[in-house]
Amino acid sequence: MARLKARLIYSNSLTAVNDVRYGCGFVAPDPVLLIILAKKQILVVSTMEQGRAKRECYSSVEVLTPEELLLPPKKRWDIVEQIQAVAARVGIKTVEVGFDFPAGIYTKLMEKGWKVQLSPRSNYPTRRTKNQQEIEYIRNSQRAAVAGMKEAVARIASADIGSRGALRDSQGVLTSERVREAVQLELLKRGCSGRDIIVAGGDQATDPHERGSGPLFAGEAIIVDIFPRNETTGYWGDLTRTVCRGEASSALKKIYNTVLKAQKQALKKVRSDVCGDEIHQHIVATFEAAGFVTGESNGKQVGFIHGTGHGVGLDIHERPRIGRSGEILSEGDVVTVEPGLYYPGVGGVRIEDTVAVEAAGCRMLAACSKKFERV
Amino acid sequence: MARLKARLIYSNSLTAVNDVRYGCGFVAPDPVLLIILAKKQILVVSTMEQGRAKRECYSSVEVLTPEELLLPPKKRWDIVEQIQAVAARVGIKTVEVGFDFPAGIYTKLMEKGWKVQLSPRSNYPTRRTKNQQEIEYIRNSQRAAVAGMKEAVARIASADIGSRGALRDSQGVLTSERVREAVQLELLKRGCSGRDIIVAGGDQATDPHERGSGPLFAGEAIIVDIFPRNETTGYWGDLTRTVCRGEASSALKKIYNTVLKAQKQALKKVRSDVCGDEIHQHIVATFEAAGFVTGESNGKQVGFIHGTGHGVGLDIHERPRIGRSGEILSEGDVVTVEPGLYYPGVGGVRIEDTVAVEAAGCRMLAACSKKFERV
Numbered sequence: 119m120a121r122l123k124a125r126l127i128y129s130n131s132l133t134a135v136n137d138v139r140y141g142c143g144f145v146a147p148d149p150v151l152l153i154i155l156a157k158k159q160i161l162v163v164s165t166m167e168q169g170r171a172k173r174e175c176y177s178s179v180e181v182l183t184p185e186e187l188l189l190p191p192k193k194r195w196d197i198v199e200q201i202q203a204v205a206a207r208v209g210i211k212t213v214e215v216g217f218d219f220p221a222g223i224y225t226k227l228m229e230k231g232w233k234v235q236l237s238p239r240s241n242y243p244t245r246r247t248k249n250q251q252e253i254e255y256i257r258n259s260q261r262a263a264v265a266g267m268k269e270a271v272a273r274i275a276s277a278d279i280g281s282r283g284a285l286r287d288s289q290g291v292l293t294s295e296r297v298r299e300a301v302q303l304e305l306l307k308r309g310c311s312g313r314d315i316i317v318a319g320g321d322q323a324t325d326p327h328e329r330g331s332g333p334l335f336a337g338e339a340i341i342v343d344i345f346p347r348n349e350t351t352g353y354w355g356d357l358t359r360t361v362c363r364g365e366a367s368s369a370l371k372k373i374y375n376t377v378l379k380a381q382k383q384a385l386k387k388v389r390s391d392v393c394g395d396e397i398h399q400h401i402v403a404t405f406e407a408a409g410f411v412t413g414e415s416n417g418k419q420v421g422f423i424h425g426t427g428h429g430v431g432l433d434i435h436e437r438p439r440i441g442r443s444g445e446i447l448s449e450g451d452v453v454t455v456e457p458g459l460y461y462p463g464v465g466g467v468r469i470e471d472t473v474a475v476e477a478a479g480c481r482m483l484a485a486c487s488k489k490f491e492r493v
Numbered sequence: 494m495a496r497l498k499a500r501l502i503y504s505n506s507l508t509a510v511n512d513v514r515y516g517c518g519f520v521a522p523d524p525v526l527l528i529i530l531a532k533k534q535i536l537v538v539s540t541m542e543q544g545r546a547k548r549e550c551y552s553s554v555e556v557l558t559p560e561e562l563l564l565p566p567k568k569r570w571d572i573v574e575q576i577q578a579v580a581a582r583v584g585i586k587t588v589e590v591g592f593d594f595p596a597g598i599y600t601k602l603m604e605k606g607w608k609v610q611l612s613p614r615s616n617y618p619t620r621r622t623k624n625q626q627e628i629e630y631i632r633n634s635q636r637a638a639v640a641g642m643k644e645a646v647a648r649i650a651s652a653d654i655g656s657r658g659a660l661r662d663s664q665g666v667l668t669s670e671r672v673r674e675a676v677q678l679e680l681l682k683r684g685c686s687g688r689d690i691i692v693a694g695g696d697q698a699t700d701p702h703e704r705g706s707g708p709l710f711a712g713e714a715i716i717v718d719i720f721p722r723n724e725t726t727g728y729w730g731d732l733t734r735t736v737c738r739g740e741a742s743s744a745l746k747k748i749y750n751t752v753l754k755a756q757k758q759a760l761k762k763v764r765s766d767v768c769g770d771e772i773h774q775h776i777v778a779t780f781e782a783a784g785f786v787t788g789e790s791n792g793k794q795v796g797f798i799h800g801t802g803h804g805v806g807l808d809i810h811e812r813p814r815i816g817r818s819g820e821i822l823s824e825g826d827v828v829t830v831e832p833g834l835y836y837p838g839v840g841g842v843r844i845e846d847t848v849a850v851e852a853a854g855c856r857m858l859a860a861c862s863k864k865f866e867r868v
Contacts, residue, residue: 133505147689167702169793170703217595221598224599295684302681303681314522327522
């Protein structure tokens with residue numbers, strides 16, 4: 119037998135869980151060991167998971183239990199013992215692991231005399247490139263996001279303006295929490311879960327990851343950022359709109375129109391072989407030309423304080439990033455394009471779509487209105 | 494300065510994300526670096542997250558950005574550079590990491606001449622022991638689970654029995670999917686998300702992690718396993734009941750009554766200083782005494798094919814396990830007690846409650862009916 123080499127995955131991280139799902143078809147609620155060989159894969163699961171694993175796994179995957187590997191009871195859940203038992207069974211001589219592989223297993227393998235190669239490449243380099251089926255899955259989640267957005271915007275647009283500008287509807291004060299719940303309900307109807315949806319108005323919206331809480335007000339920019347995951351396929355969508363009930367100040371309108379312009383320009387630049395940083399720097403230049411400064415102000419970061427976009431798939435944030443990292447886009451990438459500007463005291467604006475990268479441009483996965491003021 | 498030692502966390506795994514949340518108060522959507530010193534902690538986040546991190550973090554946490562660490566643009570997202578910059582700033586001489594720490598960072602630190610100690614203890618050993626506030630959070634999620642369970646059971650119990658025994662209500666055939674959606678809606682109303690809820694009947698229920706799909710039938714055991722996570726606190730609950738619309742066969746009734754008896758006995762045994770395996774073996778003995786065999790049958794694992802329980806907190810599965818691992822329970826542990834029996838062709842039954850371990854016994858966090866047949 120040749121010097122058979124195997125790639126090891128231990129699915130204790132979110133990315134590794136999704137790698138196992140991508141590579142095997144198996145959804146692992148608890149960490150499992152996956153061993154990738156040139157022509158097949160071996161997944162080690164508990165006897166409890168054996169039946170489901172055999173049903174869910176692709177045909178290239180052999181499902182084994184610690185018992186089938188003849189491990190004695192005390193050694194069954196020792197991952198190094200599992201690796202050694204599989205290695206002996208199929209003749210593995212060297213092993214390779216990725217950046218995320220647990221140091222605890224890595225060092226123990228070395229102690230046992232294994233030569234462990236640490237590889238910079240991801241477990242499944244093809245995972246970044248989506249096929250038509252995967253794009254359809256993401257589109258499906260993106261359509262759920264659009265349905266959720268319509269619901270959110272309808273609630274905000276139809277709200278009455280009460281005392282001190284607080285939004286109200288028939289159930290009372292309209293809060294971030296109530297809008298979020300309405301969005302989640304829409305997602306639920308479409309087979310998607312939507313944790314941590316952002317509905318944040320006013321200064322809350324100037325922290326891009328703040329979920330938002332409490333009453334919403336007329337005249338403020340309300341960021342609604344919806345990222346549903348389809349519970350069956352596991353693929354995400356990602357969509358952000360910013361709306362204002364009533365009239366916005368001219369300062370806010372200028373921010374909105376500048377972000378909108380930058381996003382439209384950026385979408386036109388997305389195609390295969392373009393460097394993400396080129397798109398990002400174009401947005402930076404558009405913002406700067408309009409007088410919008412990025413940097414620290416009163417101890418807080420303001421302006422365009424995040425990257426332009428990220429890949430979307432089985433992870434909500436995955437390769438490639440569109441930004442300073444300078445990754446080059448390729449056909450089959452599915453990415454967000456989401457410039458934003460954040461100024462405490464004025465407000466935060468972000469506009470985000472998810473698109474599939476093609477040779478000559480990009481394809482919007484689901485359309486959604488970009489109207490700002492809802493008078 | 495003494496030989497200052499620091500514990501490093503890089504939050505790329507679910508457990509590490511929750512460790513950061515537990516130790517700092519910060520919810521990290523993307524991996525961050527946390528450095529634990531004897532008297533303070535240092536969290537490194539992007540400038541975008543800086544404001545939110547300063548707001549959410551406990552007072553013992555210093556929030557720093559790569560820019561504040563004076564890292565040049567190309568090195569800002571290199572975790573090893575971040576670690577070295579913090580080390581230089583506060584005088585760290587040696588570092589310690591846990592089992593899960595990424596091998597990629599571990600080896601690079603070694604290459605840079607760092608002495609990295611790999612520690613078997615968890616990042617926050619106190620995380621396992623819940624204080625009153627945390628128990629209240631878990632109880633809150635458990636109450637949401639009970640509300641969801643009532644909704645699920647009401648739908649099943651009130652369903653009509655149509656042709657070939659399929660359950661029906663005013664909307665048509667009652668499916669796993671429809672019951673799951675009704676449960677999720679109840680959880681949503683209580684501020685909880687509930688991905689991957691199990692509503693599985695008949696042979697589907699004999700795979701403990703099968704979510705279930707399609708029509709539900711009279712006379713079959715339907716497992717409903719609900720694990721809500723409160724979106725604000727991050728704490729989980731975990732509850733399982735098994736119900737049967739109409740009359741169950743005597744074989745199924747015997748399984749149900751045996752699991753119920755075993756679960757009641759097990760709950761009586763839960764207290765601090767008891768070995769989890771003692772509780773587990775007692776259940777095994779109860780099952781065997783009633784004639785229920787565990788092992789392989791027609792290529793499938795049948796019988797009592799999982800452990801008796803697991804800790805519940807910021808992770809849905811955390812320490813301690815109640816089972817063969819033989820961990821000793823302590824006051825402040827919050828654990829599930831969930832014996833089950835699974836026989837393809839007959840059905841699957843599991844009954845699960847979540848309890849707080851006390852010196853003299855255990856406290857049920859939320860009560861819920863254990864009636865099996867719904868005639």
